[in-house]
Structures are given as structure tokens and as C-alpha cells.
Amino acid sequence: MTEVLTVQGLAKRYGDLAAVDGVSFTIAPGETFGLLGPNGAGKTTTISMIAGLIAADAGTVTVAGKGMGPSETAAKRHLGLVPQELAIYPDLTGRENLSFFGRLQGLNGRDLSRRTQEVLELIGLADRAGDLTKNYSGGMKRRLNIGIGLLHRPTLLILDEPTVGVDPQSRNSILEAVEALSSEGMAVLYTTHYMEEAERLCDRIAIIDEGSIQAEGTRDELIKLTGGVDRINLHGSGNSVAAAAALRLVPGVQHVDGDGSALSLTVQDGPSVLAGIVTGAGNAGMSVTSVEITRPDLESVFLHLTGKALRD
């Protein structure tokens, strides 16, 4: 399969800071690829180089087989960018914004008019197309922001944290739109620091931190990196020291840590061993008041790989 996007050894430095350091990945047609990382991880810098906004210090970017760079207009024709910040003129109408950016993409005449109308209907703004966008709600602006990126039917759509600051309803609408585009065969590069969005949308995910990719794969492949174990936290009163010793002997329990009234256990298949753990703790003299099971997710993966939480 011909890759829509190939990123190889991408690097960018700002003084002593390596904003992006040797990033490589590919995206196939119809694939949604997620760049998951906290704020400041290097996601936007990576995207800026992929979109040809800034020149890379090292590495290459190929979009639809064409080399990308700030002056490479041939590659840019295949790319649709939806920036993190709203990038629309508030003193133009929704239709005028689409029409203007469509012209920049080389659309004109009937083709531009038809495509503008199609996108307005796709993003649900056809009935408000003649209103100035400064009068739009936040969600409507977000939808227009995305619609502009779709005008010229790009081969690769880049969405840079498109749901930041969006209400839950609009956020869901945006996620559904991305799923629809992907099902139509559009390759999507999606950056986010929301684990749930990456898990829902992305076929493959790269976890990025401090400018470099820590791991890449499907969700299941990434979770396996953590060892696939669950974590159970017990809170209660009584003899927690004796309880910790007893629980180490329960089948499926791999590790037990205790600090006074709380115990933290690493187990295989938490739900199946939970009953035995609560019983064992009780028999050892600990009265359990609360139990918490944490199954592995991308947050756990990130914690496992970087030693810090995703939202730090």
C-alpha cells in the first residue's frame, strides 16, 4: 500500500531545546493516526513541519509521494490543515471564509461554489452561511474551522487538537465527523492530549514526549507494553501489614505495596481475583472500606513509558 504520509527522522531545535528529535512514522490511506502527548511534547512543531509551515532541521516529510517543505506547493495541494487555534475571519461570513480559503487552495468558479455548499451542509452550517462568524457559537466556529480544511478534498487531513475548549456536544460531533472522513478513505493525522479521543478514533497511535516518539502501535499493542496487568487499590483499617503478607500468597497477585491504611496490588485479570483478595485481607485482620480497580489504558502506557501522567 502506498503511504499517504511518510515522516522520517524529523528534527527541530530552538537553541538548546530539541523541540522535535528524530520523529518517524507513516500513515496509510483511510488510516487515522494519533499523536498523543502532553502539552509541550512537540506535537504542534511536528505538525508544522509536516504541513510545510516551518523547515525541519533534519529529516524528510513526503505527502502523497511529494516532498514537503515551506516552498513545496505541490505537496501542499494534498494536505488539509485544521489548526489548534480557530483560523477564520470573524468579520466575514461562513460562506465567505470558505470561499476565500478555497481560492487559496486553487478552487474557483462553479467548482468553488459547489464545494463550498457541500462543506456547509457537511458541517451543518448551511442555514447560517450568510452570518458573520463573529456571531457564531464556539462549536459552530470549530466546525467551520474543520470545514475549511476539507474544502479541497485533501488526501491527508491534519487535525491539531480540534476539540480543545469545545463543549461535549460539539466535541462528539467533531469526533463523529472524523470517523466519517476516515471511513471514506481519508488519511487523518490527529493530535490530542485526550486519551479517550485517541482510543476512540485512532487506528494507530504514537506516544510523543519531549520531542521524540516513545512508542507506536495499535491501542492493544501499546497496552501490552505495560505488561497488561491491572492495579487494585484497597483502603481500610486494621492490620494492613498482615493483610499485605497474606495477599502476596493469593494466586494472580504479582506485587503488593502498603502504606498504613492502603494497599496497592499489581494483579493479572483483576476482576477474577478481586473476591479472593477482599476475603484474604479480611481474614488477615484488615477491614476493607473501598476497592478500586484500574485496568491498563493509554494513560497507563504513558505513565509506564515516561514516568509521568499524561496531563502533567
Next chain:
Amino acid sequence: MTAVLALAGVELKRFLRDRSNIFFVFIFPLMLILLIGSQFGAGAGQSRVAISGSGSSLAEAIKTKLEAADVDVTFAGADTVRQELSRGSTDVGLFISEAAAAEFDAGGSEAGRPAEVEVVMGSQSGAQAVMQQVRTAIQSVNVERGQLAALTQAGLPAAQADEALAAASQRLSAPKVEVVDTSEIAQEFRGLGQFDLGAAQQLLLFVFLSSLTGATTLIQARKLGVIPRMLAAPVSSGQAVAGQALGRFAIALVQGGYIMLGTALLFGVQWGSIALSVLVLALFCTVSAAAAMVIGSVMDNDGAASGVGVGAGLVLAGLGGCMVPPELFPETLRTVSYITPHRFAYDAFAEIQRHEGGLGDILPQLGVLAAMAVALLLLGSLLLRRSLNRSL
């Protein structure tokens, strides 16, 4: 090219859509031109005489003589005439008593005796010259009256005497007083219409001022985040810069063209050769657009940029002769005024409007304006390109 035109078009559309521009860009300049022309324009030098004592043949005779000499004559009551004199809204006041009017109508108690009227001169500088015109008119009326009296005393019937005098006046041309100010400054403005000078000055002031204050849209474009989106499209940074420059030029040209057309239609301003005037305007607009690019590129705060634009726009306009004509400047200031593009454009318009100058006559001014435009465009493009990179 499509991208450049799209960029320029959207800049122009946003400028025209901004309601705050309607007054300051389109209404205010014409109001100022009207005000300045009314107060200080060439027509404001019209000789004005107010006469108290309307209805008498003496008053009508003097009025006829004065109007023949291009003097603006009005009739009013004695109190009104005095008020107009004190306020300077008339140059000379004539007070014709009922006795004098009756005596004139009766042909004089003693035939040929001169009519006597009270004449009061205003305090303004031009009143002295108008006074001279009034004296001449009154003397002329008296002479004609004396001639008529002499003829009737010689036994000629009154009707024949009138005919004889009328025939004689057609054969002879009466002496006419023409007031000519021979000073260098007066000669410089000779031939200008009432609004011509103010129109050229305000055109330059407002085109430059609006361009500089409009530089804020460049800053806003960076803040709105549309620059990265533009440059992610198949648009080079050179095209983006060219589009912004063309947009600023279009804005300046629309305003300048509007003022030229509006003043020509509303106030009858004579712009001389339209082709040459538009050429001067186009070059001046290019300088203005490039200056706006410089301000919009080096500054990141649109409020501060607007303040700098207003300040710089007014100072340069004042220095360049758009507030007080540079012909009235002291010698040193006149020399300094040539650091501004306004001065060169002013001189070019003066040559076209006042002296029917051709392309050859304004080539020096056009050359300097073109050089300024090129230098500022290069600087503005360089700075704008850097500012675009700052916004990524």
C-alpha cells in the same frame, strides 16, 4: 496570481465592511474639504458688500455697478449690516438714508448734486480693496447722474438724455477696478477653485493616515491564526506578502479615488489631467501601502499600531503641507517638508491643478515617489515575511 488577488480582495472587503471606517474614511474627509474650502478657499476671497436701504433706485444703481465688478452684494437692515461688519462676514457696509434715496430719485434738489451715502469698512485685510471698488461704483453712479442732469438742463428731454447716455456708454468702456495681489504666495494659488487646494491636501492626508491605521489588520491576521492556514495552502510566503501589499494598495486607492471623484462631483474640484492625477495618486498609494506594511510588521499590538499610525500620519501630513500650504512655511521648514512623500505628491498635484503641468513637469516628483515606494516596499516585504514566520 489567484491567491494574491484573493488575499488582496479579502483585505479590501474587510476594510469596506468595517463600519467604523465609513465615517472616518468616506464622510469625514469630504466634510473637512467643505469646511476648509468654505473658510479659506480661493472663493472665500470674494468681495462682499452689504447695503442697507433696499428698494431705492440709488441702491439698485450701486448694486448694478458692484455686481458688474464681481462683488457679492446683499441687502439687509441697518442693524444686520452692522452685525455683519462686526463679525467680518461682509467687507463693506453701505447705509443709504431715505433722504438720500429720495433726493437721488428726484434728480437732486440742485441738479447734478452728488448723492451722499454712509460707507463703513470692515476690519479684515481684504476690506481695503473692496472699499476701493465701492468708491469706484459710487463715483460711477454719480458721474452718470451728473451727465443726465447736464443733458436735461441743456434742454434735452429726459428720455432722449437716457438714450444718449446709454449709447455713449456702449461706445466707451467704463473704467474697471481689478484688485490683483501681486505677492508671490498669491500668485502661487492663482486660478485655484474654492475647494481645489483643500481637496488635494485632505486627499493626501487621509489616504496616508487611513493606510497607517489600517495596518492593524495585518496584526489582527497574525492574531487570528489565519496566516498558518494560508501558508499550509499552496501559497508561497512571497505570494502572501504580495497579496497583503496589494490589499493595502487597493484600500488606499479606493479611498483616494473616492475623494477625487466625490470632490469633483460635489464641489467641482478641478483635478487637471485625470490621467496624471491618478498616476500621482497611485504612486502615493503605493508609498502609503508600503508604510502600512512596515508598521503592521514591526508591531504586534494593534492598539499601539493604531496610535502610532494616527500620530505619524498627522505629523507627516502637517510637515508635508496637508494642513497649512507649504508655500506659507518658513524656508527651513519648507526644506524639511521634502522628507515626506506628501510634499512631493502635493507639488505634483499643484503642478497639474494650477499650471496645467504635463508628465514632464511632474517627472521629478513621480521619480521621488517611486523611489520611496520601492524602498518602503522592499523593507515592508522583508519585515512582513519575518512577521509571518513569527506567527507560525
